[in-house]
Amino acid sequence: MSPERSNESREVKAIKVGGIEIDPPIMLAPMASLTTPSMRTVCENMGCPFTFTEMVSVDGLVRRPQKLLKFIVPSFNVARPYGVQLVGRKKEEMAEAAKIAVDAGVSVIDLNMGCPAGKVVSGGNGAALMKNPVVAGHIVEGVVRAVGDRVTVTVKMRIGWDENSLNAPEIAKIAESAGARWITVHGRTRGKFCSGPVNYSEIARVVDAVRIPVLGNGGIVDGESMDRMLDETGCAGVMIAQGALGNPWIFRELRAKLKGEEHTFKVTLNDRRYMMLKHFELYMREGRDVARAVREMRKHLGWYSKGVYGGASFRRKIFRLTDHEDVVHHIEALGAVEKCLSSESVGSRQKAGDQLDRKKVNSTQE
Numbered sequence: 001m002s003p004e005r006s007n008e009s010r011e012v013k014a015i016k017v018g019g020i021e022i023d024p025p026i027m028l029a030p031m032a033s034l035t036t037p038s039m040r041t042v043c044e045n046m047g048c049p050f051t052f053t054e055m056v057s058v059d060g061l062v063r064r065p066q067k068l069l070k071f072i073v074p075s076f077n078v079a080r081p082y083g084v085q086l087v088g089r090k091k092e093e094m095a096e097a098a099k100i101a102v103d104a105g106v107s108v109i110d111l112n113m114g115c116p117a118g119k120v121v122s123g124g125n126g127a128a129l130m131k132n133p134v135v136a137g138h139i140v141e142g143v144v145r146a147v148g149d150r151v152t153v154t155v156k157m158r159i160g161w162d163e164n165s166l167n168a169p170e171i172a173k174i175a176e177s178a179g180a181r182w183i184t185v186h187g188r189t190r191g192k193f194c195s196g197p198v199n200y201s202e203i204a205r206v207v208d209a210v211r212i213p214v215l216g217n218g219g220i221v222d223g224e225s226m227d228r229m230l231d232e233t234g235c236a237g238v239m240i241a242q243g244a245l246g247n248p249w250i251f252r253e254l255r256a257k258l259k260g261e262e263h264t265f266k267v268t269l270n271d272r273r274y275m276m277l278k279h280f281e282l283y284m285r286e287g288r289d290v291a292r293a294v295r296e297m298r299k300h301l302g303w304y305s306k307g308v309y310g311g312a313s314f315r316r317k318i319f320r321l322t323d324h325e326d327v328v329h330h331i332e333a334l335g336a337v338e339k340c341l342s343s344e345s346v347g348s349r350q351k352a353g354d355q356l357d358r359k360k361v362n363s364t365q366e
């Protein structure tokens with residue numbers, strides 16, 4: 001590790017570009033079908049300074065702007081600046097979609113060069129663009145030219161397609177000279193999708209290759225893992241994805257850490273139930289029909305209930321429910337002592353010689 005990357009000399013400053021200030025430089029990553037307005041709102045409310053929509057596929061949608069606009073929506077904190085992420089490979093379509101997004105009021109247009117999904121890369125989109133630096137450069141250039149300095153254009157990429165083509169520094173330099181204002185690097189190759197170890201040294205190579213801010217992404221789940229990303233890569237900020245699932249409080253922790261404030265807050269069972277109800281309420285307001293909203297919200301509730309006393313049985317129950325009120329009822333009852341003392345649970349727990357641990361009931365982590 002170079003001396004500049006040591007913990008002592010680290011200084012993480014706000015990112016200020018194109019009239020927005022991201023302070024501290026922590027963002028919620030785009031996640032398909034997850035970072036809808038409700039998730040972005042609860043993360044913002046817990047201190048996340050900047051969020052992205054889920055990825056929007058431009059393919060064929062530019063001729064149907066009404067459909068495109070359905071995805072380009074702010075969080076429920078409507079005045080907050082936010083970013084949209086576009087995926088596509090046709091320069092003209094990307095530029096057209098970018099203009100629609102600008103008119104819809106976004107502050108940042110992020111270009112996806114990291115999506116690993118088969119149906120995306122088979123069309124030459126997402127992470128496949130890393131194999132085609134010329135096209136990647138043309139897309140950034142075309143979008144920057146289309147939106148001028150009205151908004152900030154950024155790129156999110158991986159460290160490479162595979163271990164034999166770790167070319168993120170090359171793509172980052174191309175993006176920088178085409179006008180991108182920051183680069184996010186997910187420290188895994190396309191082949192690794194979204195799990196496994198993060199390659200910090202490849203992110204560091206990108207930091208060294210460009211003058212614009214580089215955001216480190218991958219494996220950040222708490223203050224310690226954020227410190228590791230910042231220290232080992234020298235990146236200017238971080239982007240959080242899976243670490244925020246069922247845990248919007250992560251932003252309060254990371255924010256306090258970067259601001260040098262003490263962080264003693266523990267997430268209680270009540271906090272968790274409150275957040276589930278709030279997220280659910282906002283999800284219902286996103287405009288889907290009730291049955292679909294209830295079905296789609298299950299995954300979030302599953303993440304929120306991880307590690308909670310009674311969480312497994314809660315998940316089994318809600319995954320069968322279709323009625324909104326029934327789910328709300330189960331959230332309100334989650335982890336309640338009375339529930340644990342029901343004859344069924346006492347019976348099975350006593351059989352296992354397991355005593356009810358009230359401390360465990362009150363804390364939410366297993």
Ligand SMILES: Cc1cc2nc3c(=O)[nH]c(=O)nc-3n(C[C@H](O)[C@H](O)[C@H](O)COP(=O)(O)O)c2cc1C
Binds near residue numbers: 239
């Ligand atoms: C369910 C899911 C959906 C995702 N969707 C997108 C997406 O639409 N656009 C994108 O650039 N990355 C997407 N990603 C990748 C994340 O933004 C992030 O780069 C990756 O998960 C690594 O960060 P993490 O280790 O903090 O999760 C997605 C990841 C997951 C798990």
